[in-house]
Amino acid sequence: MHMFEGFLSADWWQVWLGAFFTLAVLSFLYKENALYRFAEHTLVGGYVAYRVVILWDNTLIPRLRDNMVRDGQWIYLFVLFVGLLLYTRYGPSQYAWLARYPIALNVGYFVGLRMAMLPRPTMVQITAAFRNLWVTQDGSFVFSATVNEWVIFITTLTVLSYFMFTLARDWRPTQWSGRLGRYLLMVGFGASFGNTIAGRITLFLGRADFLLSEWLKIGG
Amino acid sequence: MSIWERFERINPRFIFLLMLFVLITPMIRPIGLPVYITPLTQALYDWVEDLPPGSVVLFDSAFAPGSASEIEPTMRALLHHLFQNDHKVVMMAQWELGAMHSSTVLDELAAEYGKEYGVDYANVGWRAGSENWFIGLRDDFIGGMVGVDMSGNDLTEMPLTRDLAAVRPEYFAGVVCFASGNPGVDDWVTYNPNMPLFVQATAVQVPTYMRFVETRQIEALLSGQAGGAQYEQLVGQLGEASRLMDPQGAGHLLIITLMILGNIAFIVNSKKRAAK
């Protein structure tokens, strides 16, 4: 039996543990069961621990050990204090409102970022909607390219007109173009869906490949 | 109940079972469907071929192990290509699990080509702080990384990373972003538009990123496993992606067949319902 090569060695355990958890999760397709629950709770507990470890190792400790103590940036002590105010939610209820300070600071800082940065990638998209509706090459008219440009132009405008909520929403042309826009949006969604299936199948193929060639050692 | 009525109300478990069968069979007995190379994959290959020797390429693993089957083949093939041409690789990660997963791949390939850590490749990993952290790298790479790599080695002491002051074109030849969602490509496009950006995305994201390709914000875009299979062919290192293209086709055929049958059932049954 190839499956038992290197029985009980670290590599053997790795493959068998992997196979066990793979099968445990796949069993959910039949119904929710004890094996799945076991994998589920391992995954949740394990990843919570993993996040704590990686933040501890890569952010909390280097900042406090290197930046604060070694380089003397004592502001991190203040930041740490503000951050710890969040935990007052779990203490006596008369101090729970203190948690609003770190929340307000965290959210507010990103509100500023979004205000400044949201328009940035969109500007390129607006200028990309400027189309040349009469394409010529070396002085002669190109039919297919012109049709494509028209389709692109109309699709952009009609899709955007679907999202008219208050102004001009009862105007007949807006309603019609909005409806057309919705159909074109569905074509786009269909394209996304069709393109995605490949990716999703790949994910399972990766697992099946593991089970067949690494665990059972057949095929391939 | 007619067969069509039964078919319309089929238990999803039967579909799961059929799918399992259809996907596993061609893995054991391959058919050998052809692979077509797209211009967007060729663009990445050509860029690597034209790089001056010893260039430093930044890898950004913005994916979790979950989507590794789609992304890892390209990462492997590209590492083969880069290491064969004597280029250097610095790996960072916008996803915390990406850091862990890719370090395994990187170590494996580096060992195969006898590359030395800190000289030919380095792995700086992930840091907390999402966009705040990411934007900071544009101006101070080492400071943003808190001065250490993933294992806690000092970045200023390693020959490769010592001079990498910022994530800018002066220091890195380009970024290859291995993206399976957000954060990922959008961050590069928004906050660091000057870096030449090459993307291996999961297939699901490709339609959305097409608009970046059109506006030249992305230089090359590889789509899921198909992209991996194409790159493997270009480099001549056939691997997982090329092998799994057959079941891929079979799976698609099954879904299309099911769709057609489902629609026939739907039409037959709605005629019956109308007749009643």
Place this chain on the structure above:
Amino acid sequence: MLEMVQLASGAKWGFLADDGQAVSGFCMMMIMLILTYYVITRARAGFPIPHIRKIAGLEALDEAIGRATEMGQPVHISSFRSTVDQQESWAFWVYLAHTAKLCAQYDTRIINCVSDEISLAIHEEIIQTGYLEAGRPDAYNPDDVRYMSNQQFAWVAGVIGMLERERPAAQLLIGRFFAESLVLAEQGNLIGAIQIAANDSAFQLPFFVATCDYVLIGEELYVGAAYISRDPVMTGTVVAEDMVKMALFGVMIVGTLLETFKAEGADNILRTWFNY
């Protein structure tokens, strides 16, 4: 205290261009800000504000919670990546507050699964406030706000396990979702829950459109968040948004005319201005 960092590139004048789209983005910000301020002042002064067109998914929200109440089963509302830095999360908080209050009034359990620590504190606060506003502070059950790790598929494993074991009758998937969208929506469908999705990610909308009963597409997510309170001041912000949209139609049409009729090799003035 702050260390001096050697400048790697030339100085930049922020407000005065030289950095990509800074100026046009800044103008856009000022226009939106002034318009919004103007419209909400009008609304506060009691001038009439145009009505918002009907959004089917929003009407269905109350209905779904009502159905869960009738069946005596909980309501599940979640946004996967509800980190505090995303505008989707901010919209989600509005829906969460609304749902929590309704659930408290109807005496229905509300289950919320969270994937971010700071958001966890915020969601607890929001739901608690909802119960307080409904006059039933002691009915709030802290065990129904659950942290299921911040990793996508651990979170999904926890949520679909919960769906199977606790069988909510309504599932509201609002906010930011990635690949897990389809798993949650299909599993919700298998347990027969009524499903409403609201999403602005072009990757995931196709799946929600294919599998959910009602979907708020893209911008509708944010407009719904303004509309849900039925407050004229909030609705006013949507009017400002529509004004800018009308202006952008004009910009696109003029830009296209310029592009079509410009001389060979000339620059499009509007494009230059927008890109700056």
Place this chain on the structure above:
Amino acid sequence: MKRELPMLLALGAALLRLFLELSHYQRTEMQWQLHTNQWWAFLAATAVFIGVINLCRLHMHRIRRKVAHWQMSAWCLFVMASFGLYGILLKGPFQAGNQEHWFRWIFDSVLQPADRTMFSLLAFYIASAAYRSFRMRNLEATVMMVTAAVLMLNQASIGPMIWSGWGDMAGWFMDIINAPAQRGLAIGIFLGSYAMVLRMFLGLERKHLGL
């Protein structure tokens, strides 16, 4: 203190960030933004134990009340505590232990396969979703179905085998219809989300502060 100060703090933080982003701080030579970003990143990281607290509370309740499957709750807490403490204490609490061999080994052999398999369930769900929802119920569903089918055949290299122009046709759907539709959607989303941001900025939305 309870109501106004948090609002003011949020406004102050937003204005600070807005100024830093728009002014292009490189001029100041002090790289203020870089440092403020690092402080805020650290602030966010200090919240990490909230999740641990929540998970402990939930599962402790379950164990105490002996609800169904309480053994799993105990297992979950055990995994979290043992794996977490092992990672932190492995090389002493002040040294990074996450790249150590056995820590990675556990990650690679337990968490990673379960995570990847969880994701791979999508292959099955997408098949059943496609089967169930792609019906010619109305025009909307039909156009979605037809484009999906065209793209699927192309992805699987089957389309190009039937007709050499298939790839171009799929490309046409992607570039000429899909890309501008995404663009229209994106511009709409930008406007909607910007209005949302302004509502936050102006203090109209303050649900997160419990107000």
